[in-house]
Amino acid sequence: MTDHPIIQVRGLNNQFGPHIVHQNLDLDLYPREILGVVGGSGTGKSVLLRSIVGLNPPSGGHITVFGQDLTGLSSQERSRYEQRFGVLFQGGALFTSLNLEQNIALPLIEHAGLTRPQSEELARMKLALTGLPPDAAQKYPAELSGGMVKRAALARALALDPEILFLDEPTAGLDPIGAAAFDELIVTLRNALGLTVFLVTHDLDTLYTTCDRVAVLSQRKVLVADTLERVAQTDDRWIQNYFHGPRGRAALSAHQRHTQQEPG
Numbered sequence: 001m002t003d004h005p006i007i008q009v010r011g012l013n014n015q016f017g018p019h020i021v022h023q024n025l026d027l028d029l030y031p032r033e034i035l036g037v038v039g040g041s042g043t044g045k046s047v048l049l050r051s052i053v054g055l056n057p058p059s060g061g062h063i064t065v066f067g068q069d070l071t072g073l074s075s076q077e078r079s080r081y082e083q084r085f086g087v088l089f090q091g092g093a094l095f096t097s098l099n100l101e102q103n104i105a106l107p108l109i110e111h112a113g114l115t116r117p118q119s120e121e122l123a124r125m126k127l128a129l130t131g132l133p134p135d136a137a138q139k140y141p142a143e144l145s146g147g148m149v150k151r152a153a154l155a156r157a158l159a160l161d162p163e164i165l166f167l168d169e170p171t172a173g174l175d176p177i178g179a180a181a182f183d184e185l186i187v188t189l190r191n192a193l194g195l196t197v198f199l200v201t202h203d204l205d206t207l208y209t210t211c212d213r214v215a216v217l218s219q220r221k222v223l224v225a226d227t228l229e230r231v232a233q234t235d236d237r238w239i240q241n242y243f244h245g246p247r248g249r250a251a252l253s254a255h256q257r258h259t260q261q262e263p264g
């Protein structure tokens with residue numbers, strides 16, 4: 001990577017009571033890359049995401065974003081930087097009492113100072129961007145399939161034109177076809193909008209089809225962060241089981257079949 005990192009995490013510590021989740025964790029995120037963050041359950045992937053976006057103040061260490069160390073800033077100063085983030089949480093976290101148009105318009109009214117009609121028009125554009133049909137705008141979250149909820153939540157994460165998109169297990173709960181379509185959407189949006197993507201996932205197919213690099217959390221830190229091919233060769237029991245176990249082999253051969261079929 002020749003670019004400077006857009007996010008630098010250095011010496012991050014996170015601890016809940018006696019439970020140490022991260023100890024001296026380092027990680028870089030580069031502009032326009034899709035970085036997959038994987039690791040066993042409870043290794044602190046979501047806590048890492050939450051620390052970077054400002055929802056979990058770390059116990060120690062530094063997080064530098066766009067060249068600015070966010071640790072030690074007041075919450076007001078932080079929020080200037082955090083507005084450049086879009087976050088898609090597990091489960092989508094849409095307001096159930098609002099239709100999709102209203103859900104996506106909300107951050108635009110609150111943070112961009114737009115009027116309601118302006119923000120709802122922009123909300124419809126964001127919904128279209130994520131592949132939802134025009135009639136979805138008037139629907140409530142309970143009326144939608146899981147895949148549509150994810151797309152709507154993604155539209156909301158994109159409402160304020162973020163530069164960095166954080167996705168926490170975006171394909172969890174989707175059927176394989178819906179998950180593959182969502183993976184494709186993430187790559188398309190990254191290419192079209194020049195986004196940088198921090199993607200927490202357990203989904204091996206997602207890693208193979210979307211990620212430029214993969215970071216593995218283990219033993220309270222980032223054990224390795226590199227291309228998938230290099231990470232898969234790392235001499236570590238969890239990595240070997242994950243990438244070379246039955247599911248890992250199936251994902252790899254599906255990926256190889258897919259790339260062989262691509263023209264050119």
Ligand SMILES: Nc1ncnc2c1ncn2[C@@H]1O[C@H](COP(=O)(O)OP(=O)(O)OP(=O)(O)O)[C@@H](O)[C@H]1O
Pocket residue numbers: 016021039040041042043044045046047048
């Ligand atoms: N607010 C909190 N208070 C106490 N413990 C917490 C808190 N948030 C997270 N933890 C603990 O930190 C550890 C890491 O949690 P985290 O949700 O980041 O794991 P994860 O790697 O995302 O796991 P999974 O893959 O299962 O989603 C867990 O043991 C969790 O119980």
